[in-house]
Amino acid sequence: MKRAYVIGLVLIVFSIFILMSVLGKSSSYVSFNEAKENPTEKYHVIGKWAKEKGMVYNPLKDPNYFEFPLRDSVGNVVNVVLLDAKPQDFERAEKVVVVGQMKGNVFEASEILTKCPSKYNAATPTVKPVNL
Amino acid sequence: MVKEYFNENLAPGNWGYLFIILSFTLALLSLLSYIFIARLGDNHPSKKLWLIIARSSYIGHSLAVVSIFITLYYLIQTHQFQYNYVWSHSSTNLPSEYMISCFWEGQEGSFLLWTFWQSVLGIILICTAKKWESGVLIIIALAQVMLSSMLLGIETISLFGQSIHLGSLRIGSNPFALLRHAMPNIPLFQNANYIDLIKSGQLDGRGLNVLLQNYWMVIHPPVLFLGFASTIVPFAFAMAGIFRRDLTGWVKPALFWTALGSGLLGLGILMGGAWAYEALSFGGFWAWDPVENASLVPWLIMVSALHCMMIFNARKSALSLAFILCALTYILILYSTFLTRSGVLADSSVHSFTDLGLSGQLLLFLLLFVFLFLYLIIRNWKKIPKSQKEEKMYSREFWMFTGALLLCMSALHIITITSIPVFNKIAGLINDVIGNDLLKTNRSKPDNVIDVYHQLQIPFAIVIAILIGFGQYLRYITTTQSKFWKSLIIPTALSIVFSAVLWWLSGLRDWLFIILLFTSMFALFGNIGIVIGQLKTKFRLINGGAVAHIGFALILVGALISNAEKKAISINTENYNALPDANSKERRENKVLFKNTPVKMSDYTVTYKGDSTSGAHIYYLVEYKKFNENYTSVLEQFTLTPYAIFDKAQDKFTSASPSTKHYLSADIFTHISSSSRSDAPEYQVNYTKQEEIELTQNQKAIYDSIGLELLEVYKESTNEGKDTVYRLTAKVKVTDGPDVYYAEPKIIINGSLINSEEAEVKELGIKFRYMTVVNMGASHKFMVLKGNRPQREFITMKAIIFPMINLLWLGSILMVIGFMIAAYNRIKFKKSRITNA
Numbered sequence: 001m002k003r004a005y006v007i008g009l010v011l012i013v014f015s016i017f018i019l020m021s022v023l024g025k026s027s028s029y030v031s032f033n034e035a036k037e038n039p040t041e042k043y044h045v046i047g048k049w050a051k052e053k054g055m056v057y058n059p060l061k062d063p064n065y066f067e068f069p070l071r072d073s074v075g076n077v078v079n080v081v082l083l084d085a086k087p088q089d090f091e092r093a094e095k096v097v098v099v100g101q102m103k104g105n106v107f108e109a110s111e112i113l114t115k116c117p118s119k120y121n122a123a124t125p126t127v128k129p130v131n132l
Numbered sequence: 133m134v135k136e137y138f139n140e141n142l143a144p145g146n147w148g149y150l151f152i153i154l155s156f157t158l159a160l161l162s163l164l165s166y167i168f169i170a171r172l173g174d175n176h177p178s179k180k181l182w183l184i185i186a187r188s189s190y191i192g193h194s195l196a197v198v199s200i201f202i203t204l205y206y207l208i209q210t211h212q213f214q215y216n217y218v219w220s221h222s223s224t225n226l227p228s229e230y231m232i233s234c235f236w237e238g239q240e241g242s243f244l245l246w247t248f249w250q251s252v253l254g255i256i257l258i259c260t261a262k263k264w265e266s267g268v269l270i271i272i273a274l275a276q277v278m279l280s281s282m283l284l285g286i287e288t289i290s291l292f293g294q295s296i297h298l299g300s301l302r303i304g305s306n307p308f309a310l311l312r313h314a315m316p317n318i319p320l321f322q323n324a325n326y327i328d329l330i331k332s333g334q335l336d337g338r339g340l341n342v343l344l345q346n347y348w349m350v351i352h353p354p355v356l357f358l359g360f361a362s363t364i365v366p367f368a369f370a371m372a373g374i375f376r377r378d379l380t381g382w383v384k385p386a387l388f389w390t391a392l393g394s395g396l397l398g399l400g401i402l403m404g405g406a407w408a409y410e411a412l413s414f415g416g417f418w419a420w421d422p423v424e425n426a427s428l429v430p431w432l433i434m435v436s437a438l439h440c441m442m443i444f445n446a447r448k449s450a451l452s453l454a455f456i457l458c459a460l461t462y463i464l465i466l467y468s469t470f471l472t473r474s475g476v477l478a479d480s481s482v483h484s485f486t487d488l489g490l491s492g493q494l495l496l497f498l499l500l501f502v503f504l505f506l507y508l509i510i511r512n513w514k515k516i517p518k519s520q521k522e523e524k525m526y527s528r529e530f531w532m533f534t535g536a537l538l539l540c541m542s543a544l545h546i547i548t549i550t551s552i553p554v555f556n557k558i559a560g561l562i563n564d565v566i567g568n569d570l571l572k573t574n575r576s577k578p579d580n581v582i583d584v585y586h587q588l589q590i591p592f593a594i595v596i597a598i599l600i601g602f603g604q605y606l607r608y609i610t611t612t613q614s615k616f617w618k619s620l621i622i623p624t625a626l627s628i629v630f631s632a633v634l635w636w637l638s639g640l641r642d643w644l645f646i647i648l649l650f651t652s653m654f655a656l657f658g659n660i661g662i663v664i665g666q667l668k669t670k671f672r673l674i675n676g677g678a679v680a681h682i683g684f685a686l687i688l689v690g691a692l693i694s695n696a697e698k699k700a701i702s703i704n705t706e707n708y709n710a711l712p713d714a715n716s717k718e719r720r721e722n723k724v725l726f727k728n729t730p731v732k733m734s735d736y737t738v739t740y741k742g743d744s745t746s747g748a749h750i751y752y753l754v755e756y757k758k759f760n761e762n763y764t765s766v767l768e769q770f771t772l773t774p775y776a777i778f779d780k781a782q783d784k785f786t787s788a789s790p791s792t793k794h795y796l797s798a799d800i801f802t803h804i805s806s807s808s809r810s811d812a813p814e815y816q817v818n819y820t821k822q823e824e825i826e827l828t829q830n831q832k833a834i835y836d837s838i839g840l841e842l843l844e845v846y847k848e849s850t851n852e853g854k855d856t857v858y859r860l861t862a863k864v865k866v867t868d869g870p871d872v873y874y875a876e877p878k879i880i881i882n883g884s885l886i887n888s889e890e891a892e893v894k895e896l897g898i899k900f901r902y903m904t905v906v907n908m909g910a911s912h913k914f915m916v917l918k919g920n921r922p923q924r925e926f927i928t929m930k931a932i933i934f935p936m937i938n939l940l941w942l943g944s945i946l947m948v949i950g951f952m953i954a955a956y957n958r959i960k961f962k963k964s965r966i967t968n969a
Binding site (some may be wrong): 089 | 320329334335413522537541544545548549552555572574575576577578579580584588703720721722723724776786787788806923925928930
């Protein structure tokens with residue numbers, strides 16, 4: 001019976017260790033303000049592509065350089081740089097999550113998550129003109 | 133508002149909804165009758181009658197579920213877009229082989245699939261479970277009631293003559309709801325005859341997500357949901373044990389189902405990995421995405437439960453843990469359903485269902501089973517027999533138990549990271565209660581999340597591989613030490629030799645990976661030894677467990693090498709303006725390929741040969757050639773066709789799918805990340821000058837250093853109605869240095885109407901308009917338009933070599949076969965006391 005208690009105790013301690021270590025390593029969703037204050041730290045920023053300011057993806061100049069302005073939840077607009085190709089569904093995304101840190105004036109993203117509307121077409125039925 | 137719509141064909145929808153109501157009420161009736169039977173006991177005279185009611189209502193419920201399926205399929209097949217589900221998930225141009233996939237794009241359809249499989253398993257159990265029937269079916273019928281209610285679609289209730297809108301507490305979502313109910317305010321529904329627009333093809337469905345239009349997506353969801361459904365059976369047996377006050381007897385019949393379920397769920401998960409590898413662009417089979425984790429974690433717990441049940445079967449210990457783990461498997465399936473379908477993961481996962489407003493109901497489903505289990509287990513905890521003896525170090529059960537616990541720890545680690553969004557919600561609730569912002573509510577997954585998974589999962593895998601390797605050389609109770617150590621000599625020696633060879637071949641550098649490689653090889657050879665050993669005995673029994681272990685070991689080796697040693701060969705060495713960052717140099721994995729210009733990548737000479745369009749798919753032809761040393765002969769040549777899907781409505785590329793060359797020892801994965809069509813607007817020619825030129829047949833002319841030659845003019849006439857239409861087509865040869873193109877401008881004369889059809893040679897930025905015939909047909913006048921030469925066509929692509937990934941697939945197949953053999957052995961050797969099958 002004694003060994004069962006030892007195993008139980010080890011398990012509980014280990015479980016707590018796992019929980020604490022995961023929570024300790026978790027990153028945070030922040031606005032660009034916090035990211036600017038703390039440029040050594042990696043953060044998650046949720047926002048929307050500031051469409052009116054365009055974006056830069058010119059594969060002939062550099063196929064692994066994609067830059068776009070992201071407007072975060074409090075209205076800051078910061079240029080985000082991804083050293084990879086532009087994600088295929090970027091234009092359709094209604095929300096963009098970027099993971100990375102500030103490098104000077106730009107936010108260098110190591111990962112971009114694009115959340116697309118569940119459908120790629122218009123949200124309402126559209127009637128086509130008659131094809132003859 | 134229109135009062136009445138015409139020809140809406142509402143009958144199938146009404147029938148469908150009737151079947152939904154039937155499936156719900158019959159499941160409820162079956163549940164109540166089974167509860168009644170359980171309370172009556174085995175020998176009560178009226179038990180027979182109640183059993184007839186319970187069984188027939190359960191079978192009726194299953195038939196109703198099948199009828200819902202058939203009705204919905206009929207509506208999709210016949211394109212009845214007046215139904216919201218059909219409009220949302222299908223379209224007229226959907227290839228027939230993907231019709232079935234419409235079921236799992238939407239939540240309602242996938243709930244239906246799950247309900248269907250669970251009802252099938254219920255019927256099998258009615259036929260086979262014998263004395264366990266009522267107890268097992270209580271749990272299954274309860275789950276069926278909950279699942280059927282997911283389709284009810286009740287949004288308002290009437291109480292005391294008042295109708296109350298349920299809002300977020302709505303019950304279910306009806307797949308037969310009409311589009312005009314889902315979107316009542318759009319102009320379309322001011323037309324009483326809107327059905328005519330559907331029939332004439334003017335109103336099409338929204339269509340199926342292109343990522344689901346893949347053959348893996350036809351088979352992966354049904355298998356995965358069968359796996360999901362099968363996890364309820366061990367749980368149901370465990371609860372039946374409590375209902376019948378037989379806390380030990382349930383393990384034996386449930387073992388078959390745990391082995392089978394582990395195999396099926398494993399197969400479903402691995403098929404999902406195969407789909408991700410074949411169809412998704414991230415380049416890999418596993419991304420630790422929350423949706424993947426949500427099915428991996430219940431699988432780990434189920435395998436852990438399987439081992440505890442085997443320990444109990446042989447040694448009468450570990451029963452309490454078997455109870456907990458059987459229940460936890462199903463509860464985790466419900467939890468992952470909640471995670472993926474409630475919208476909690478919205479910010480952290482690429483692919484989770486959108487919130488249908490069912491999160492309240494899903495949470496209720498989850499909590500109902502959690503509290504039911506807690507209530508039953510706490511009340512009976514004292515009665516569960518616990519082993520009083522100490523397990524010996526040299527006993528199989530001690531190490532099996534350790535392995536089972538390790539699997540649980542591994543699952544705990546994964547589910548904790550996956551649940552971070554849930555912690556935020558809970559922290560938010562606590563903050564609301566205590567009235568300040570004590571707890572952090574904006575946690576996200578760790579930024580280097582893959583490393584965080586690897587940090588603990590690799591050590592877990594190392595230890596588990598060692599346990600797998602020697603476990604079956606130990607006997608239950610106790611083992612002679614010298615014999616045990618002797619039996620490990622051959623497997624250890626072989627694994628040292630083979631892992632050294634693989635290490636050398638693959639070039640692994642990380643020492644943790646090298647240890648894992650060695651221990652996985654130890655697990656592999658250890659279990660090969662076990663299989664051979666048992667085939668030699670008089671039983672000639674194939675040891676399912678050992679086969680599954682071999683498969684698992686191969687999965688570890690394949691995953692390890694293909695992942696750690698994957699290598700992008702499409703490194704861009706020119707044209708980059710990356711940030712001054714050390715890491716950035718390693719990430720230049722996309723390379724530009726101009727059309728017909730070969731590029732060297734590793735051992736291959738890769739050429740982009742052009743594209744071809746088929747429907748909305750644009751296939752890019754990428755040719756790989758391997759030459760001998762002097763480039764005098766081609767050793768090997770193949771063409772890959774990764775594709776992109778072009779959405780005409782939005783004039784955009786919506787998604788791309790890779791193409792992969794499979795070799796025995798490695799795969800070459802090729803993915804298009806952009807192309808001149810999508811990312812180079814200068815691809816369009818801007819015509820700036822024009823000039824009229826007269827060409828005579830077979831006489832060469834030069835315009836802007838481009839050679840022109842009129843080859844022939846042919847005349848056609850067709851009768852359209854009472855008019856005769858004349859069509860003159862000029863065939864012009866256009867030469868630019870060595871390159872030859874042909875243009876065919878036309879004149880079409882229809883009575884007094886004269887039209888001309890231009891012909892363009894885009895590559896040269898030149899366009900011809902056929903003006904008129906002069907000199908009685910001896911020569912012809914053309915308007916020649918000239919603009920900039922457009923950007924040459926190009927693609928940017930990523931090519932990645934995955935070494936030894938076939939070991940992963942081979943291992944996957946073997947592991948599933950192993951589980952199936954283990955399940956089969958449970959039936960075949962039910963009578964005999966074989967404990968190590």
